[in-house]
Amino acid sequence: MGMISKLVGLLFTAAGVIILMMMGTVPDPMMSAIWIFVGMVIITIGFSLINAGRQTRQMKPPPPTVTEIRCDNPDCDFKEIRNFESGDYILKTLDVRCPKCNSTMTIQGVYVVKEEDEGKSSI
Numbered sequence: 001m002g003m004i005s006k007l008v009g010l011l012f013t014a015a016g017v018i019i020l021m022m023m024g025t026v027p028d029p030m031m032s033a034i035w036i037f038v039g040m041v042i043i044t045i046g047f048s049l050i051n052a053g054r055q056t057r058q059m060k061p062p063p064p065t066v067t068e069i070r071c072d073n074p075d076c077d078f079k080e081i082r083n084f085e086s087g088d089y090i091l092k093t094l095d096v097r098c099p100k101c102n103s104t105m106t107i108q109g110v111y112v113v114k115e116e117d118e119g120k121s122s123i
């Protein structure tokens with residue numbers, strides 16, 4: 001879809017350039033001005049189509065985010081990393097109790113995970 005709109009955009013831009021070049025042969029200055037305007041509009045449409053195609057291609061799903069949860073008990077070192085859930089924020093106290101000492105647990109961090117080996121992992 002993005003490829004097609006880019007191709008159409010290139011055709012529009014080329015057509016606009018051809019119109020701008022050909023309007024030099026029109027003897028009537030009024031007609032010449034109209035053709036310049038038409039050519040400019042077509043080139044603008046062409047460029048916006050090329051850019052629209054580019055934007056669609058760059059659309060990526062949001063990177064995976066994880067939440068780091070730590071036990072509030074200073075004598076306990078329990079730490080858990082789980083998938084980010086909406087409503088998670090740093091220093092939020094959770095209803096979940098520590099499985100080790102049954103203390104309350106607090107979100108200590110929210111991280112975006114970079115998956116640089118995304119393509120390789122599927123092999």
Ligand SMILES: [Zn+2]
Nearest residue numbers: 071076098101
């Ligand atoms: Zn604990």
